[in-house]
Amino acid sequence: MVATQILASGGLWLNLGGTEILVDPGPGSIVQSTKRKLRGDQLSAIILSHRHLDHAGDINVMTEAMTQGGFKHRGRIFLPADALKDEPVVFSYLKNYLEGIEILEEGKSYTLDRVSFTTPVRHIHPVETYGLRFETPEHTFSYIADTRYFEGLITSYRSELLIINVVFLEPHPTVDHLSVLDVKHIIRELRPKVAILTHFGMSVWRARPWVIAEELSQETGVRVISARDGMKFDLAELTGPRDLSAPTQPQQNDPSGAID
Ligand SMILES: [Zn+2]
Numbered sequence: 288m289v290a291t292q293i294l295a296s297g298g299l300w301l302n303l304g305g306t307e308i309l310v311d312p313g314p315g316s317i318v319q320s321t322k323r324k325l326r327g328d329q330l331s332a333i334i335l336s337h338r339h340l341d342h343a344g345d346i347n348v349m350t351e352a353m354t355q356g357g358f359k360h361r362g363r364i365f366l367p368a369d370a371l372k373d374e375p376v377v378f379s380y381l382k383n384y385l386e387g388i389e390i391l392e393e394g395k396s397y398t399l400d401r402v403s404f405t406t407p408v409r410h411i412h413p414v415e416t417y418g419l420r421f422e423t424p425e426h427t428f429s430y431i432a433d434t435r436y437f438e439g440l441i442t443s444y445r446s447e448l449l450i451i452n453v454v455f456l457e458p459h460p461t462v463d464h465l466s467v468l469d470v471k472h473i474i475r476e477l478r479p480k481v482a483i484l485t486h487f488g489m490s491v492w493r494a495r496p497w498v499i500a501e502e503l504s505q506e507t508g509v510r511v512i513s514a515r516d517g518m519k520f521d522l523a524e525l526t527g528p529r530d531l532s533a534p535t536q537p538q539q540n541d542p543s544g545a546i547d
Contacts, residue, residue: 316345327352336432337416354384367415407443410434452486485514
């Protein structure tokens with residue numbers, strides 16, 4: 288998916304009460320964000336779930352953008368320790384531009400302005416990987432990054448909104464990624480108000496993610512949306528009474544389709 292860019296791989300851009308955070312700036316993040324008038328120099332932080340290229344490809348250029356090429360000493364990067372070992376994914380000359388680099392560890396919490404997030408559990412994936420659970424003054428949401436299924440996902444990511452990476456249509460027991468079947472089970476157990484599917488592999492794309500989302504909505508009773516390139520989701524949508532009849536939008540694209 289990254290090689291074809293059928294779906295973009297730029298990551299998730301959060302704006303939480305004015306605090307802007309970029310999660311997983313994969314290849315094309317600088318192109319996708321500037322195209323949408325999202326300003327790197329407004330970012331407070333970049334968070335990397337893990338070092339794989341489809342999540343980390345543009346971390347250096349986005350760090351340059353966040354710090355205005357080093358002219359502004361600002362911004363933080365959060366990433367697992369192994370993303371800085373052996374072959375660091377962040378160029379060492381950029382470290383002086385930043386206010387800080389913080390290492391993600393299992394079970395730790397981190398704070399940025401009025402936002403806090405935790406990395407509740409280490410995922411099962413070929414490199415050190417964490418998902419994120421955010422708390423803002425009004426809302427909670429989780430991002431389940433790349434992983435194979437394990438019970439800890441169910442106990443770690445209860446929140447109002449669940450963003451989840453689904454790579455496979457059918458289970459592939461030998462590869463550390465979630466399938467649609469895994470995601471159905473996770474949504475049923477966690478019962479968020481809304482679930483957003485993203486990070487589609489080619490098999491999910493061919494099966495049309497919006498059709499899968501509609502089926503999952505009917506099967507779980509949770510509103511499931513398939514992400515598309517440039518899609519915005521307003522957390523205020525989580526405030527109202529749960530409306531199961533709300534249609535999911537017709538879609539053709541997704542923000543971070545990627546397989547690794
Ligand atoms: Zn990965």
